[in-house]
Amino acid sequence: MLHFNFNSTEPIYLQVANQLEEAIFTKAFLDGTQVPSTTEISKEFHINPATVLKGMNILVNDGLLEKRRGLGMFVTEGAYMKLLERRKESFYQDYIVKMIQEAKKLGMNEDDLIELVKRGVD
Known part of the structure; x- marks a missing residue:
């Protein structure tokens, strides 16, 4: 589902944000469901966890993802x-x-x- 182009001029954190946004838009991640953790994404794609978090935080700031303490990141209702x-x-x-x-x-x-x-x- 997620795929990253490490040769692109687009920074990886923006690719993370764009890929997750597209997954929400195509209903791969439905409102209220959990998205893969920062650790899961960083391990699977060999990306620095801070880079993944930076991309996720763009969606948090846009109101598309929400952090649930101790549980992870979830798609907000109405995203x-x-x-x-x-x-x-x-x-x-x-x-x-x-x-x-x-x-x-x-x-x-x-x-x-x-x-x-x-x-x-x-």
């Missing part, structure tokens, strides 16, 4: 929905806004755009 909403907004900003800007340059109106979207979906 999936939070990610879904965040990704929908990102999709809108990254794709839809740019598409509308380009359509305006091409002299297209709303009906033209809707027709193109329907053509792409069918």
